[in-house]
Amino acid sequence: MERTFSSKAYLDMELLRFTTAGSVDDGKSTLIGRLLYDSKSIFEDQLDAVKRASVQKGSEHLNLALFTDGLRAEREQGITIDVAYRYFATPHRKFIIADTPGHIQYTRNMVTGASTANAAIVLIDARNGVIEQTHRHAFIASLLGIPHIIVCINKMDLMDFREEVYTSIKHDFQLFANQIFPGQDMRFIPISALKGDNVVKPSENMPWYDNGTLLHHLETIPISQDHDLKHPRFPVQYVIRPESDEFHDYRGYAGRVAGGFFHPGDKIVVLPSGIESEITSIDTLSGPLSEAHPPMSVTLTIKDDVDLSRGDMIASSGDVPFSSCEINTMICWMNQKPMQLNGKYALKHTTKDVRCVIQEIDYVLNISTLEKVKENKNVRMNDIALIRLRTTKPLFFDPYTTNRITGSLILIDEATNETVAAGMIV
DSSP states (O other), X not given: OOOOOXXXXXXXXXXXXXXXXXXXXXXXXXXXXXXXXXXXXXXXXXXXXXXXXXXXXXXXXXXXXGGTXXXXXXXXXXXXXXXXXXXXXOSSOEEEEEEOOOXXXXXXXXXXXHTTOSEXXXXXXXXXXXXXXXXXXXXXXXXXXXXXXXXXXXXXXXXXXXXXXXXXXXXXXXXXXXXXXXXXXEEEEEOBTTTTBTTTBOOSSOTTXXXXXXXXXXXXXXXXXXXXXXXXXXXXXEEEOOOSSTTTTOXXXXXXXXXXXXXXXXXXXXXXXXXXXXXXXXXXXXOOBSOXXXXXXEEEEEXXXXXXXXXXXXXXXXXXXXXXXXXXXXXXEOOSSOOOTTOEEEEEETTEEEEEEEEEEEEEEETTTTEEESSOOOOOTTOEEEEEEEEEEEEEEOOTTTOTTTTEEEEEOTTTOOEEXXXXXX
């Protein structure tokens, strides 16, 4: 690996998480392989292993897809099955890539990989244009509230790098995208992942395009505003009581800021008690801070002695989240065992654990046509449905479109302890 960074510089770098989405054979794994290879982010032993595997498979060239397709079944079939996470860094940013499968039957894997992404790379095969699977993945990206969409029109080398091919596909995608996420930050790039055009290096074959390479866009997308900075939210993870001579009376509330800004002196409300107080300090291992914002992990101390524990939430006294025991949520079902209407499940929301009952299944979404099927009350693996939950204790939440942290939850089968669903509160 050619690039080296000091540990402090690396830790201080801004982190961008992005995911890939596209149909089978659109070249997602090849694109990521090219990104890693051309940005000099491949270790020598990895490169040697992929070179050997490429020869064994009879490939004429280095098979870049093998950098991400790690499972034996993936290598044999030439498809992506599991979510492959890869890490790399440039002098401008560090990145986590989630390479997700393109098959319909792996929808749950795509949801898992994309749930925390700042950006989604939607790949389109230049030979096929916008197809049903493109619609499906674009819809899931919009459902998950991914702030930035980069549409890569791949395999331009097979279409002689013609500008009219790119322009036509861009127009078709925009027509569909305007229906599901109008006003979305969207960028279009014509590329050849196999040849390397416009991935890390500008393409000499497409002089008509001059809007930056894929890596340039990944390095420069503004992501500081991707968090909810308007509504102060602080789910309490842990209560810190050192009980030492030096900190005999110290009581701090540790957690990760989920939204907004917190400052010493801010008026806050403690939920669920509703008691109002004031922040006295924001502490970290490195010392006190004058401000905390997402996604910082800090410890807050407050003026009054209040009964606060894990699962409670601190919010601005003038801006409290919604509170209810009845929650409407879009879920992606992830378990082979179908959802049980009136079934009981464990629910995790921020740092809070409660139990819940599935009261109603409003509709199951046909991901291919985006039709809401109200007659279908059977929710099976990879299905997306709108359901209503009733919880044993009230949750303090925001809509998922406002805050992806306080607006998300997971359901767990209490018998097997398996995560059976991921939910987005509507």
